[in-house]
Amino acid sequence: AIQLTQSPSSLSASVGDRVTITCRASQGLSSALAWYQQKPGKGPNLLIYDASNLESGVPSRFSGSGSGTDFTLTISSLQPEDFATYYCQQFNTYSQMHSFGQGTKLEIK
Amino acid sequence: QVQLQESGPGLVKPSQTLSLTCTVSGGSISGGSYYWSWIRQPAGKGLEWIGRIYSSGSTNYHPSLKSRVIISVDTSKNQFSLKLSSVTAADTAVYYCAREVLRLRPGDYYYYMDVWGKGTTVTVSS
Numbered sequence: 074a075i076q077l078t079q080s081p082s083s084l085s086a087s088v089g090d091r092v093t094i095t096c097r098a099s100q101g102l103s104s105a106l107a108w109y110q111q112k113p114g115k116g117p118n119l120l121i122y123d124a125s126n127l128e129s130g131v132p133s134r135f136s137g138s139g140s141g142t143d144f145t146l147t148i149s150s151l152q153p154e155d156f157a158t159y160y161c162q163q164f165n166t167y168s169q170m171h172s173f174g175q176g177t178k179l180e181i182k
Numbered sequence: 183q184v185q186l187q188e189s190g191p192g193l194v195k196p197s198q199t200l201s202l203t204c205t206v207s208g209g210s211i212s213g214g215s216y217y218w219s220w221i222r223q224p225a226g227k228g229l230e231w232i233g234r235i236y237s238s239g240s241t242n243y244h245p246s247l248k249s250r251v252i253i254s255v256d257t258s259k260n261q262f263s264l265k266l267s268s269v270t271a272a273d274t275a276v277y278y279c280a281r282e283v284l285r286l287r288p289g290d291y292y293y294y295m296d297v298w299g300k301g302t303t304v305t306v307s308s
Contacts (some may be wrong), residue, residue: 105285107294116278116298117229123285128296160229164292169242171219171231171293 075100077161079174085182090151094177096144096161104140105163111176112157120159121146156181184209186279186299194273194306200266204279204299211260212237217282217293220253220264222275223301230275234282235262269306276301 076099086092096106104124109117119128121137124144134149148155161174190202204218211218220232233243235253243251247266255262266273280295 103287103290105287105290105292109295116280116301117295118298119294119296122283122294122296123287162229162294164294166290166292169234170244171221171234171295173229173231176228 074168074170075102075163075165075172077163077172077174079159079161079177081177082175083178083180085180086151087182088151088153092148092151092179094146094159094179096139096146096174098142098144098163101141102144102163106137106139106144107162108137108146109160109162110155110157111160117160151179153181155179184281184297186281186297188277188279188299188302190302190304192303192305194269194304195308196270196306197268200264200269200273200304200306202264202277202279202302202304203261204263206260206262206281210257211255211262212257215284217284218255218262219280219282219295221278221280221295222273223278224272224275229278232264232266232277271306274304274306276303 078097080095106124108121111117125137136147158176158178160176185207187205194200217234219234233253235241235255250267252265278301279299281297282293283296
């Protein structure tokens with residue numbers, strides 16, 4: 074099974090900061106990766122698919138990049154509503170299984 | 183737009199079967215190339231995928247749960263359901279249902295989840 078490892082596990086930042094979260098896959102994924110945001114008490118919300126395509130309605134300060142085994146989610150200028158936990162996700166076409174990274178909690182400094 | 187809503191008992195006794203239903207509104211569970219998934223999240227922990235179903239009834243399950251899980255679909259009610267047997271305290275979690283979108287690319291494909299329910303908390307306790 075493909076493992077996804079996110080780093081860092083937690084991150085403290087200030088409003089206006091630029092932050093980057095990394096997701097590393099144990100095997101190459103081409104660009105078949107999605108990113109989600111989850112706020113406390115809520116279900117996850119899709120941000121990015123295909124590693125870099127912004128879901129409709131998601132602010133343009135969010136961006137994704139990468140291919141193969143290394144992917145990044147960048148928030149260009151943190152807003153108060155961006156403090157949340159972020160997950161990467163991949164689908165394995167051989168096993169027909171989904172897996173998620175362990176999450177990155179973004180907290181206010 | 184499509185919305186998903188989980189429902190079911192919030193408390194289940196150890197060794198019994200957890201049963202949840204996800205109701206799809208704003209669209210047909212049979213329309214399009216969608217799969218429908220169950221995911222869970224223990225308090226303070228990450229997301230764990232449980233399994234998925236297509237409207238035809240085709241399923242895939244996480245290997246670690248496969249022996250205890252059954253996911254079924256009722257297209258007439260626009261619902262899909264989760265049954266998890268022989269539960270223990272380790273099955274206590276928030277359970278989410280989600281819609282999976284098929285993404286076709288040259289030479290391959292994959293699925294990601296574009297719509298999620300709000301989640302329902304299930305506690306396993308006597």
